[in-house]
Amino acid sequence: MSGVQSIERAFAILRCLAGGPGGVTELAERVDLPKSTTSRLLSTLEGLGVVDQVEAGGRYSIGQGMVEIAAAALPGRHLVAAARPHLVELMQTTGEAAGLSVADGDDVHYLDQVDSESQIQVHDWTGERLPCHATSSGLVLLAYSPQAVIAKYLARPLVSFTSRTITDPARLAERLELVRHDGYAWILEEFQDGANSVAAPVRNRVGDVIAAVHAHGPAFRFPGDRSPVDVAALVQQAAQRTQAAHDAV
Amino acid sequence: MSGVQSIERAFAILRCLAGGPGGVTELAERVDLPKSTTSRLLSTLEGLGVVDQVEAGGRYSIGQGMVEIAAAALPGRHLVAAARPHLVELMQTTGEAAGLSVADGDDVHYLDQVDSESQIQVHDWTGERLPCHATSSGLVLLAYSPQAVIAKYLARPLVSFTSRTITDPARLAERLELVRHDGYAWILEEFQDGANSVAAPVRNRVGDVIAAVHAHGPAFRFPGDRSPVDVAALVQQAAQRTQAAHDAV
DNA sequence: GATACTGTTCCGCTTGGCGGAACAGTATCG
DNA sequence: CGATACTGTTCCGCCAAGCGGAACAGTATC
Known part of the structure; x- marks a missing residue:
């Protein structure tokens, strides 16, 4: 795919999370990216509220921010x-x-x-x-x-x-x-x-x-x-x- | 915000679209970005299926891809x-x-x-x-x-x-x-x-x-x-x- | 205490993403 | 019908955003 790499990577991570919560290492393996890259992308997504970190230093899951955006398409x-x-x-x-x-x-x-x-x-x-x-x-x-x-x-x-x-x-x-x-x-x-x-x-x-x-x-x-x-x-x-x-x- | 800029911009656009469909120029104004940047971000989001372009060269709206991801958080x-x-x-x-x-x-x-x-x-x-x-x-x-x-x-x-x-x-x-x-x-x-x-x-x-x-x-x-x-x-x-x-x- | 994992932070490097300019298409106006 | 004014798209030189390897800090297990 030839779009904006960071966005494609972020959504690859989000799609993994749609299947259930996961940690940085697990997600990095699934999206085939270094842990540092994956951690940075997750940190940004968390800042936006579209993922939540279940507890500090722990697993991530889809957040309310995603739901609020998707609600527009799913009334x-x-x-x-x-x-x-x-x-x-x-x-x-x-x-x-x-x-x-x-x-x-x-x-x-x-x-x-x-x-x-x-x-x-x-x-x-x-x-x-x-x-x-x-x-x-x-x-x-x-x-x-x-x-x-x-x-x-x-x-x-x-x-x-x-x-x-x-x-x-x-x-x-x-x-x-x-x-x-x-x-x-x-x-x-x-x-x-x-x-x-x-x-x-x-x-x-x-x-x-x-x-x-x-x-x-x-x-x-x-x-x-x-x-x-x-x-x-x-x-x-x-x-x-x-x-x-x-x-x- | 100090996360990945492209991802923050993409979600700024998605949040605008959550309020209703919009065109490139309108969205560019609302997220305060050049049209070329906005167009490129939208193109990537469309490729991922998280926005749809209502018709070629026309308005964008939130897509099914968003709904599928958000469904994980909203059963x-x-x-x-x-x-x-x-x-x-x-x-x-x-x-x-x-x-x-x-x-x-x-x-x-x-x-x-x-x-x-x-x-x-x-x-x-x-x-x-x-x-x-x-x-x-x-x-x-x-x-x-x-x-x-x-x-x-x-x-x-x-x-x-x-x-x-x-x-x-x-x-x-x-x-x-x-x-x-x-x-x-x-x-x-x-x-x-x-x-x-x-x-x-x-x-x-x-x-x-x-x-x-x-x-x-x-x-x-x-x-x-x-x-x-x-x-x-x-x-x-x-x-x-x-x-x-x-x-x- | 050593080992093995986790997630986070740092930092030098490079290339991904930027944005201005130009372009193509369409609608409107005189 | 030509000029104008909008739209969205593409191009391309530039640079700083994002990259990823390495190191680090914390925790769990043996």
Whole structure:
């Protein structure tokens, strides 16, 4: 790599620490640097608060400074609280499960789900990661990602989950264009036979998409007789209210 | 600051980006560096994946690489899913609200809460931050923090919330020693009049404390006639089961 | 007490990183 | 449409920031 050497070295150390705390000698061996160099880099990182030395002369670990910086890219936690009442409302107006998710690498990560009161429910995905191209939230999060992220996603193999899953990159790119145009994404049995879902974006103050709200249910009754556009509007409303609640913090 | 200049500059840029995306010229002004220097630093950070350029020749933002590194220090999200059934069980066995929280800077951050079925409930703290020294979870998280973190916390003013809040650093240090010894922390009306709580640590595979599980309820009935040690044991059990579920991912 | 480890500090050396200047691309204005 | 004003990128001579080996201080083990 031909960037700034000190920064590359510092992040090599940080990536080692992401796997668990370590001492100077151990880290020096893992990043293949002299102990003096490693110690100096760690000392700088500690001064910045992005690593902590567990005790004087001891092991180092990832510090709060890292978390504070990364929080900008990973809004997740406060969103759960902000979203919850609006997910409950969405569940009540659609009669189906409602959920919240964020982008997480190439996947969509489900943060929360409010289950419907129906006897027949869909799976609770909270805490799980799913691929973007086969889920409504994933399509929303991917559609509003930077072009470089989209290009990288389209370049990887697109796994088929049902006979309806889109696995052609060109068709997926068209689909993402449609999502940006409509402001929501419907998927019909593309991830699971018998399950449909619709998602809409949650934005931050500057307009970047930071999460997605979705509703999902069994294909035989969701959207059922209702207009898909009307159901999508309910999800968009829940997303906008989540955004307003999140902004108010 | 007298550390490695390039690393300090890189993190100055990252901290600016934590406030929202920005272009080279804007960031250069904010960190008071020439554009060429700023561009070179950003290029290196982009190569490492810790920033993304939103589009070629455009604005930069915090990238997934940052999130991956910071995730080591902030286990939070998967914990909510892992903890939930054990919080439900804890609520049922104690009859009081149960919750999950993590350290967040000098505060304790409440990730989730399961409310009791009682007509008289305590406040739902989900999504909120509270000071460590006045909450049972905060005492647990602080007790198992690095010594430097504890020293820094003890050095700051300790705000009083009730007449029972500990505000003397020496007494707080003793209290933390007791928490480490017992393996749990009780607080009795130290944060709010009329509210008690007890917390226990959740650890990761290498034994570091990553979260706390707690139960809390009105002082007139919690712990009530029950032995505080027995109630604490229930919380410890929920914490251990949360840990096992989290490890299984 | 000797040995073997750890992390830290020192310091001469060299090359990595610096920043000003120039460049290429794009948008706006008259 | 040309001039102007911005943006981000690249180049390159210079120098001081960062390097790494050696020495040091502290601690644990035998």
